[in-house]
Amino acid sequence: MSGFAFDPCDKCEQMMQPYLDRVLTDVELAEAESHLDGCDYCARRYRFEEDFRRFVRQAVAVPMPPELKEKLRALRTPL
């Protein structure tokens, strides 16, 4: 865990958003995962963040009204 300069949990928190966005480099990813494997505190908070994102995503999702789909089809160029 040599990459952690000071408090490993602080560093881990900073990596949470980029971790969940899947934009960490391989080296950073390995660093975050090795910390998460051994730290229940951070692991729970990562899980919570992931659940929270999923909740928001599902909560704001709406199906397309079928009539709208028909209206869009009607906008196609006639053959």
Place this chain on the structure above:
Amino acid sequence: MKTAATVEPVSDTSEGAARQLATDARDRVRFEEEALGLSDQVYGVARRLAGSREEAEDLVQETFARAFRSWRSFQPGTNLRAWLFRILTNLNIDRGRRIQRTPDMQPLEESDYFLYNKLEESAADQNPDERRVVERLSQNDAVVALAELPHDFRDVVLLVDLADFTYSDAAQILDIPIGTVMSRLHRGRRILKGHLAETAVEQS
């Protein structure tokens, strides 16, 4: 196949033109079908950009009308989804954003864990299981919190967290630097979490 030498110049030209027309029509049909296949995703974001279902439907119809009209400006092989969302977000801006509420300038918590911590604190005497904390929030709480985000932040949050665009795609769609995408995304997510944390604590 006829060689050029055996064909009258005039008929060669008209045959070529007819072939070109047929190719054009085929490309256009393919383009329109591919675009229509993405319409559910376009509507999903449009509904959260617009204040009402009617406005969202108008916005999506305008988006597809413009896309179909300008299909030739789409470079085949590039990202059609990003191209469509660029039209959508541009139209949304043109539509004239209503007067924005002043962004909620409550000091932002430093920690990315603050929602967790706040909810955990408020639930300390109950079940400490963090999964139940999110269950206290309703679907409508999330819709309202998202609608209250300042628009610049909301655009980025919607493109990345709802429509799954990369930072770089979102930057191209909104025509802003990637660093701006990242800062608006992080700030927008934190404001969203702040609103929802308040709601959850009020409801506990």
